[in-house]
Amino acid sequence: MAQPDTLITTVSTKGQVILPKAIRTHRKWDAGTRLIVEETPEGVLLKRAPAFAPTRSENVFGMLPYAGKPKSVEEMEAGVLAEARRHHDRD
Numbered sequence: 001m002a003q004p005d006t007l008i009t010t011v012s013t014k015g016q017v018i019l020p021k022a023i024r025t026h027r028k029w030d031a032g033t034r035l036i037v038e039e040t041p042e043g044v045l046l047k048r049a050p051a052f053a054p055t056r057s058e059n060v061f062g063m064l065p066y067a068g069k070p071k072s073v074e075e076m077e078a079g080v081l082a083e084a085r086r087h088h089d090r091d
Helices: 021-027 073-090
Strands: 035-040 043-048
């Protein structure tokens, strides 16, 4: 998005701010988009909130039950490739 002319908005009595449509469209911020609000020395910074909380691998390994023999790295890679091909062919 090219640097536009200065855009001005107003804070409502409820503390709400309407972001200009050009910015919402460019950022793909539809209604309901969650934003992180950070105060900075220059003003206020808005960033899209992540869809999921950050996790560490040791907190999720082994979460899904599996009752078969362990898969080799080669078998896992082949499975991922097959799923990617299946997904790609579907589109």
